[in-house]
Amino acid sequence: MAMAISSGIERVGPTEWVLPPVGAMRVPGRLFADEETIAGLTADDAGRSEWSALRQIRNVASLPGIVSAAIALPDVHPGYGFPIGGVGAFDLVEGVAVVGGVGFDINCGVRMLASPLREEEVEPFLEDLGRDLYESVPAGLGSKGELRLPVAEIDRVLRDGAAYAVRNGYGELDDLAFIEEGGVISGADPDSVSDLAKQRQFGQVGTLGSGNHYLEVQAVDAILDAEAAAAYGLFGGQVVVSIHTGSRALGHQIGQDYLREMAAASRKYGIPIPEREMVCAPIESPEAGRYLSAVACGANCAFANRQVIAHLVRASLRRVCGLAESEVRTVYDIGHNNAKVEEHLVDGERRRLLVHRKGSTRAFGPAREESPEAYRAVGHPTLVGGTMGTASYVLRGTESGMTKTFGSGIHGAGRALSRKKAAKRFWGETVISDLASGGIRVWAHSKRGVAEEAPGAYKDVERVVGAAIESGINSAVAKLRPLAVIKG
Amino acid sequence: MNGPAPEGVEYLDHTADVGLRARGTTLGEAIEAAARGLFALMVDLEDVRSACAYGVSVSAATPEELLVECLADLLAQKDVSGLVFSTFEVGVERAEGTYRLSGVARGEAIDRDRHRVGLEVKGISYLGLSAIEGRDGWVLECVLDV
Numbered sequence: 281m282a283m284a285i286s287s288g289i290e291r292v293g294p295t296e297w298v299l300p301p302v303g304a305m306r307v308p309g310r311l312f313a314d315e316e317t318i319a320g321l322t323a324d325d326a327g328r329s330e331w332s333a334l335r336q337i338r339n340v341a342s343l344p345g346i347v348s349a350a351i352a353l354p355d356v357h358p359g360y361g362f363p364i365g366g367v368g369a370f371d372l373v374e375g376v377a378v379v380g381g382v383g384f385d386i387n388c389g390v391r392m393l394a395s396p397l398r399e400e401e402v403e404p405f406l407e408d409l410g411r412d413l414y415e416s417v418p419a420g421l422g423s424k425g426e427l428r429l430p431v432a433e434i435d436r437v438l439r440d441g442a443a444y445a446v447r448n449g450y451g452e453l454d455d456l457a458f459i460e461e462g463g464v465i466s467g468a469d470p471d472s473v474s475d476l477a478k479q480r481q482f483g484q485v486g487t488l489g490s491g492n493h494y495l496e497v498q499a500v501d502a503i504l505d506a507e508a509a510a511a512y513g514l515f516g517g518q519v520v521v522s523i524h525t526g527s528r529a530l531g532h533q534i535g536q537d538y539l540r541e542m543a544a545a546s547r548k549y550g551i552p553i554p555e556r557e558m559v560c561a562p563i564e565s566p567e568a569g570r571y572l573s574a575v576a577c578g579a580n581c582a583f584a585n586r587q588v589i590a591h592l593v594r595a596s597l598r599r600v601c602g603l604a605e606s607e608v609r610t611v612y613d614i615g616h617n618n619a620k621v622e623e624h625l626v627d628g629e630r631r632r633l634l635v636h637r638k639g640s641t642r643a644f645g646p647a648r649e650e651s652p653e654a655y656r657a658v659g660h661p662t663l664v665g666g667t668m669g670t671a672s673y674v675l676r677g678t679e680s681g682m683t684k685t686f687g688s689g690i691h692g693a694g695r696a697l698s699r700k701k702a703a704k705r706f707w708g709e710t711v712i713s714d715l716a717s718g719g720i721r722v723w724a725h726s727k728r729g730v731a732e733e734a735p736g737a738y739k740d741v742e743r744v745v746g747a748a749i750e751s752g753i754n755s756a757v758a759k760l761r762p763l764a765v766i767k768g
Numbered sequence: 769m770n771g772p773a774p775e776g777v778e779y780l781d782h783t784a785d786v787g788l789r790a791r792g793t794t795l796g797e798a799i800e801a802a803a804r805g806l807f808a809l810m811v812d813l814e815d816v817r818s819a820c821a822y823g824v825s826v827s828a829a830t831p832e833e834l835l836v837e838c839l840a841d842l843l844a845q846k847d848v849s850g851l852v853f854s855t856f857e858v859g860v861e862r863a864e865g866t867y868r869l870s871g872v873a874r875g876e877a878i879d880r881d882r883h884r885v886g887l888e889v890k891g892i893s894y895l896g897l898s899a900i901e902g903r904d905g906w907v908l909e910c911v912l913d914v
Contacts, residue, residue, distance in 0.1 A: 331783070331895070357783050358782075358783055358784070359784070360893050360894075360911075360913065384891040385890060385913075420880075420888070421810055421811070421846075421878065421885040421887070421888045422850070422879075422880050422883070422885060476844055476848070479844075479847075479848045480844055480847035482847070482848070483847075490887060490888040490914075491888060491890075491914050529844075529847040532890040532891045532913075535890075535891055536840050539894060556894030556895070556897065557894055557895060695783050695784050698781040698782055698783055698784075699782075699784075699785070699786055699887075700779050700781050700782075701781060725880070725885060726884075726886050728887070729887060732887070768888065
């Protein structure tokens with residue numbers, strides 16, 4: 281029997297909850313999370329309501345053309361308009377494209393590279409490798425990428441994504457097959473992106489950024505699904521490198537520009553907007569067409585960015601560990617802030633939908649043609665970042681997740697403490713020395729950033745991953761342990 | 769936020785990002801404080817010399833939107849010109865239902881050998897955005913995406 285606890289939320293399974301439609305809600309909210317997360321959400325809901333993820337889920341559920349439910353995943357927390365860890369799928373005729381469903385850092389995501397080396401083979405070089413990565417991968421405020429592109433070249437990046445980078449000598453042709461959408465999203469017209477956005481990107485292709493972005497050398501700590509791990513080429517003790525970054529200043533400016541443009545569109549089409557970041561336009565309208573084209577441009581920029589950084593990582597592994605570039609394979613590259621048209625089975629009917637994922641990763645189960653051929657039998661990997669001091673995970677999609685969450689999965693641990701509280705509670709140098717005593721080396725351009733990103737500022741990733749697995753939306757493939765961390 | 773919050777600025781709790789509250793006797797002074805609050809997250813303002821000036825000129829239908837437009841314009845200069853700013857002098861006029869801000873921001877190019885860098889702000893959100901005029905002047909609030 282369903283049990284109501286508060287905020288009208290009802291428990292329908294150990295890690296499944298429903299917000300029944302009330303007021304303007306067209307569909308229910310559907311949450312996948314453990315009891316502790318739900319308790320936190322309901323407490324927030326009773327407090328300052330504009331920073332409440334539950335309120336944001338209700339708002340998403342109230343948008344025109346939303347299909348089935350507004351979905352929240354186990355790493356849910358308040359975002360801008362959409363909650364982080366939020367998924368919203370919209371009918372292509374009646375639905376809307378929503379700026380808050382993508383956010384400022386368009387196609388922020390993770391690239392994972394696999395080396396053929398074992399942890400014990402890298403250990404003697406780890407200090408040198410971390411130092412080399414810190415010095416060779418531009419990161420943090422004021423860093424500049426090695427590519428300096430005039431606007432005409434930026435347009436090519438926006439159209440061609442990771443393929444642009446490969447064409448210009450950054451990375452391997454084989455990489456493209458192992459990037460979501462082959463590293464380039466079609467329909468990207470650079471004219472939909474402002475000159476200011478392009479100017480801001482001038483020196484930023486191939487830069488990591490700061491905040492929660494990172495570069496991590498990791499060891500495969502445990503294989504949890506032998507068949508999928510074999511398909512992905514992962515083995516116990518293997519050294520891998522994960523790159524977490526996005527579309528940098530270009531994506532940020534696209535977000536800023538379209539918050540303004542889509543506000544006018546919302547008024548024009550008479551769509552009530554409960555929060556400014558929920559500004560939207562009918563998917564078939566010219567305004568939404570331009571916005572989705574700009575999102576594709578931002579996504580392609582992010583793919584190119586991670587492709588260039590992957591090249592820099594390979595160069596570092598060559599210099600320090602003597603590995604040839606071709607020995608360092610792309611396992612997968614996947615974003616977690618995007619809106620894309622996908623086909624899904626809804627109540628027995630195949631439908632094409634615009635799926636927004638804000639702080640959530642596409643997690644397609646087996647037999648989807650979007651997955652690389654080598655991964656199709658098991659579904660493609662989803663890459664879940666932990667914190668500097670805790671595990672990251674390689675998960676995969678499931679058949680159950682295809683129907684429950686439109687094939688979506690978690691993207692990280694999710695913050696538990698505000699940056700202000702974290703900076704009061706932790707001290708950058710202490711965090712770095714504590715991690716060092718646990719065998720994790722950290723190189724950071726901003727000590728303040730380290731304090732704010734301290735492992736204690738995040739939810740327990742094990743709890744978040746556990747809820748994703750228990751609810752059946754994702755399945756665990758491998759657990760990764762950080763060895764060396766580079767932060768902006 | 770490398771050091772204490774600049775004068776007229778208070779940082780607010782927000783789970784993933786940074787809330788900003790800025791006060792000023794006039795709307796222009798409150799926006800100047802907000803701009804100090806924005807750049808103080810990224811660099812220590814006392815390390816930033818007034819070596820060059822950037823003329824800022826934006827307009828908006830409401831004081832809240834004027835705040836976002838001004839901060840977003842200054843933030844974009846960080847990437848376009850590589851500048852960070854520490855002092856701001858702006859004035860706001862209202863004519864025919866539009867708020868117009870013009871003034872100057874002074875600063876210099878980011879120098880990572882001399883500037884202690886902090887967070888990189890991505891964008892100026894509209895979450896919790898407010899601009900309230902009271903007896904003691906203006907109080908502005910917004911959330912910065914970092």
